[in-house]
Amino acid sequence: MDLALLRTFVTVHRAGSFTRAAALLGLSQPAVTSQIRTLERQLGRPLFLRQARGVTPTTIGDELAHKAAPHLDALVEITESGLDEDSSLRTLHLAGPPEFTAERALPALTKLADDAGQGFALRASFGTAEEVLEGLSAGHHDLAITTARPRGALLTATALCDEEHILVAAPRWAQKIGAAPLHREDLAALDGIPVVEVHESLPFVARYWASVFDRRPTAPGTVVVPDLRAVLACTAAGAGLAVLPRYLCAVALERGDVVALHDPAVPPLRTYVLVVRTGTLAMPHIARAHEWLLRSAADWC
Known part of the structure; x- marks a missing residue:
């Protein structure tokens, strides 16, 4: 064959499409179809x-892809790394959400590169869960970090860590609503506080409200910026309340730049998963990075 x-x-x-596959392969769409x-x-x-x-694969198509893909990936690895046994340079391509990747994954992998002593090179890109999984499936990345578990047999996901979410605001807003812990019946106290979020749909605030208060938020987003680090900066500056991962705002909480407005018995959690193309853990540099991230994540929870 x-x-x-x-x-x-x-x-x-x-790729799930002849057109997208043609672009990835540098071929025309008719050539791919043929x-x-x-x-x-x-x-x-x-x-x-x-x-x-x-296009959607048939059962035979899924079986063939599951059997063939790891071997083809291994051949690509051989051709990219060369046949020189003295050359240990490997490049790891990582993709994930910008904040978590920058604050957690990249520092850990940089330490691995320093400790390994084998010419470990690193390339990173940021994107949504859909974007990083699509890029991983298409072969653009070796590892992906996401909160969405992939479907199908071509991608393999492993739980990495849980992320705790906290409702925070600048101290002046906390003083305005009082120091007592908030309860469901006290939510009116939050109605006058602007909301800082990453998207108009208020994904973090809406998830927190549904999980903790069993209702939807009523206030619209006053400041919307597509990066949680910017959300933290705006919140500390007094722009309003926000729901942020604990790891991201822990230092700001210690300094008093922001304060927690609520301490629920069961805080909302979001689980990150580490995803690879099935079979690629046979490649030493991917396996080493995969294991290192899992070990490092034990200290992130």
């Missing part, structure tokens, strides 16, 4: 179901 056909097939399977049809004729079975938007 032609390895080029298998490579095209795996790329289509990961290669998939050739492979289907050789196997005597359909590998994809064509739909209006992209």
